[in-house]
Every structure is written in C-alpha cells, then in structure tokens.
Amino acid sequence: MISVQNLNKSFGATPVLQDISLDIQPGERVVVIGPSGTGKSTLLRCLNFLDTPDSGKITIGDLSVDAAHASRADILGLRRRTGFVFQNYALFANKTARQNITEALVTVKGMSRADADARADTILRETGLEARADAYPASLSGGQQQRVGIGRAMALDAELLLFDEPTSALDPEWVGEVLDLMRKLAESRQTMLIVTHEMQFAREIADRILFMDDGRIAEEGPPADLLDTPRDPRTRAFLRRVG
Amino acid sequence: MRALDVDYMLGLLPILLGYVPLTLFMAVVGMAFALVLAALMAVERVVRIPVLDIFVRLFISFFRGTPLLVQLFLFYFGLPQMLSFLTTINGVTATIMGLTLHFSAYMAESIRAAILGVDRAQWEASLAVGMTQAQMMRRIILPQAARVAAPTLVNYFIDMVKSTSLAFTLGVTELMGAAQKEAAGSFLYFEAFLVVATIYWIMVEALSFGQRRLETFLNKAHAR
Incomplete structure (x- = not known):
C-alpha cells in the first residue's frame, strides 16, 4: 500500500505541489497527466526525495516518512522501495547495459556478483x-537506453516504479518499443x-488517471470516465x- | 669553445641510469598518496563538510601558495626542530611527503572541477537506485571524473617526476645529486647535466606514451 498525505513543495516562493493526497493499491497502475x-x-x-518536499507524509509499504523531518535512513528507505525511470534515461555512462542493471543489486542490495549477473540476464531477455x-x-539507441533504464528499475523489485515522461x-521511431x-x-x-503525454497508452494500461493542474490533483478517475467524460473544465x- | 666529450657522456650514462629507480620510486609513491589525498579533498570540497571544509581550503591555499622548495626545507630542516620525533626523517621520506602534499593541493582542484563536470543526471540516477553518497562517488561519479581529469593528472605526474630532482637539495643522492658529484670530479658540467636532461626527457616521453594508452582505456565507454 502506498499513500501520500498532504504533500507540499515550493521552489522559492512558487508553490509547485499543494496539498497532494493520493493512495495507490498494490498492483495498481496510475497515470498522471496535465499541462507542463x-x-x-x-x-x-x-x-x-530527488526533490525534497516541504511537508506531508509518504508511506510505502512498512515505511512512513514525515517529509518535514525525514532522516537520511528514511530517504534511503524510500529510494530502496521505489524504482525511477528518467526522461533522459540517465544510464550510468561508465557501465555497460548489464552493469547498469547489476550495479545497484551488488552495491546497494549486497547481492553476489553471480546472482546479480543471473538476474541481469533474465532482465536483458525480458527487455x-x-x-x-x-x-x-x-553506443545504444535512445529506445535501447530507455529499455535498459526500465530494466535497471525492474531489477530492484521495488514496491513502486516511478516513470517520469519515459518517452518524451x-x-x-523508438517510442513504440x-x-x-x-x-x-x-x-x-x-x-x-x-507521468506521460501518451494518451492512448494511458487509456490502455491505467487503472486510474490523475489530472494535475497548478500543483493540485484537479480530477481523477478510470480512463474511460476521465478521458471521455471529464467533469472539470480544466x-x-x-x-x-492534446487532441 | 671545446668539443663535446661524448665518450665521457656514454660512460656516465649507465651510472646515472642506476639512479632512475630512486627517482621513479619517489614520484610513484608520492603520486599514489597524492591521488588518494586529492580525491578525498576534492569530494570534501564538493559535498562541503562543515569545519573540515575550512581546513581543506586552508591546506590547498597554503600548498599552492608557497614554493615546493620552501615546503621541502620546512619539512626537512624546520619541522624536526619543532617536533623531536621527526629528527630521524630522511631526505627521501621528506621529499615524498613534500611532493604528496604539494601536488595533492593542485590535483584536488582539478578533480573537484572534473566532479562538477559530471552530468547531474548521473548523480540523480545513483541516488534513485538507493546508493549512499559515498557509494555514488566511488562507483559512478569519480570513475567518470577520472576520465576528464586524467590528462591534467598525468601532467602533474610528469611535473612530479621532474620535481624529485629537488631532493638533491636535501642531500639525497638521486639523479641530479649523482650528476652533480660526477661533474665536480670531472669538471665536465655541460656533459653531465646534458645526460641528466636527456634521461628526464626520455622518462617524460615514455609517460606521454602511457598517457595516450590511459586515455584510450578511459574513453572506451564513450566510443561509438
């Protein structure tokens, strides 16, 4: 169970997240859409905590973190329960595709080199x-790099995978793969x-879509409701x- | 004007070549210590540990701000007067210490710049997979910074090899000191120091060759 309660974040005087609350059930696929x-x-x-929230509470599985008083261990705990896929892939430039997948397994999870390689082989096959x-x-194409990026996140067996505009x-030509x-x-x-702008994809795979505007969740619902019969004028x- | 005494030079060459291992020993050991110290200081300067940061900045400022020769004299002739346990320090040790501290100050600044040059996305990706700051530095950031810093660091190493000649002022009989002694006997100063210059030159050329190999190795992740 993942739960976010009253999350707030400002950059300087500009509020970016205002009182965001959100529950995600295990196995649920939630898509966030909205203007840039x-x-x-x-x-x-x-x-x-790639960005530090000002206040609010984040719960992932057995870990609850009060954002305003997060310790170093809290932050590591959240990061080790989540996987993150970046818009610009952000693969480790000094590591091969396989090493990108094994790196955290060995360094962070303390897995043996042999077990990590075996896990990487499985992931490389799946991707x-x-x-x-x-x-x-x-030497990899953009599509290949992003598939490694997703594989790296998959390998960690995280309770929640976060995708930040993975195809933008x-x-x-690489978006499809x-x-x-x-x-x-x-x-x-x-x-x-x-987070994505691929509306057709969102409709296919999402259990629920959140529409964000001005730092708030303006509307949410199953894809058919939100995309076909939206209530909020925004x-x-x-x-x-976006057509 | 007199003719160059080539026979004397050829006779001197094997004698002076015998001192090359000592020169390389001082430079390699000094470089090894300096690299570790410089990397630690560079990381500190990037993450800024309170209080420690003041000492690191002071250290870098002092060792960049004063001549190596003055620092060597301070360690070898000066410090033992203040700290009695240092009275047994020998010239080779003092030279290695001086080279380490002096060059680590310069190298810390190049490594710091190289660290800051690593794409921000690499830091975020390391943190996102759950690495600690230390793991991120050791596994991802420093190896990438090394590629950027390598040409500059090899330059410092070349400078360090040549700076070992200052050990002669601390009474160490190394390449320079040996040539000085030989020349004092033969009065053939030009020949003696020409041999010394040639030996240093060849050593540095060999290092430059090594530098190209090193850069090819460090660039292998970036070849398309």
Missing part, C-alpha cells in the same frame, strides 16, 4: 537486449505511477489541446 509546469514530475521526484548486454550507453525525449515494454510490466501487475480544455 503543473508539478507532475515534481510529485514523482518528491516521492523518492530484448541480450545482444547489447556488453554495450555502453553511448525519444525519437518517434518502450511503451511495449511498459505494457508488459503493467500486465504483470507491477505497481506503477507514470481537464476538458487540456484534453482538447
């Missing part, structure tokens, strides 16, 4: 990257919180714009 600059990415980044296992990120930086991989993950009932305006 409304705090969607910041919400994800606050859940694992269709066996042939590129020993390639460095610089990709050339159109990344969405296909995410679809497979969604079908395995991995708990996911996804949701209607946004959906008209």
